[in-house]
């Protein structure tokens with residue numbers, strides 16, 4: 001089946017059913033899963049920070065599908081933007097589209113963490129910050145899963161996400177990713193150093209195509225929580241969705 005032409009405008013995703021993985025939060029606190037067991041005091045602090053985080057965060061994302069106009073080595077041109085991503089051809093294989101995305105929790109979590117810091121409530125401030133970090137990772141995973149579902153409906157395989165500043169992709173490419181998919185629709189801005197505000201935000205790019213490589217990094221389905229996906233290749237390990 002030939003893939004349909006995709007040239008979507010940026011699309012805001014709101015009311016995302018995000019939950020927070022406590023193990024992921026503890027990882028940001030320096031705990032190694034299976035090796036370190038937090039004590040009762042840390043567990044209580046975690047519960048308090050999770051409850052606070054759930055009240056404060058407003059998870060939203062903006063995504064945009066764009067056809068790839070040209071590929072040459074590490075360069076990938078789409079939507080009038082040229083991205084240079086080391087090794088992308090080998091990682092993704094042939095892709096016909098890219099999807100840029102920006103996810104955020106809003107700024108309420110970091111504002112409350114700053115207030116707690118000012119009030120010298122340092123353990124709770126640090127734990128709340130870790131809750132935000134864990135939650136925004138879960139949000140980015142959820143968006144990756146949604147894009148995988150959208151791609152499958154169009155006969156396209158969708159790769160794992162990558163972000164500027166990781167896996168040898170220069171953080172200086174962040175403005176180009178924002179040119180492809182602006183974050184302003186969800187209130188995410190870039191500063192001169194290419195950092196995003198609100199801080200609990202993640203920008204991402206995935207590739208899509210009938211022959212795209214999807215399992216080069218880790219098993220995409222094993223960490224995906226789309227319960228009813230007909231294309232699942234491995235059981236999900238756990239969920240971040242409410243109501244499962």
Ligand code: SF4
Nearest residue numbers: 148221224229231232
């Ligand atoms: S279960 Fe696998 S194929 Fe289905 S949406 Fe998730 S990652 Fe994609």
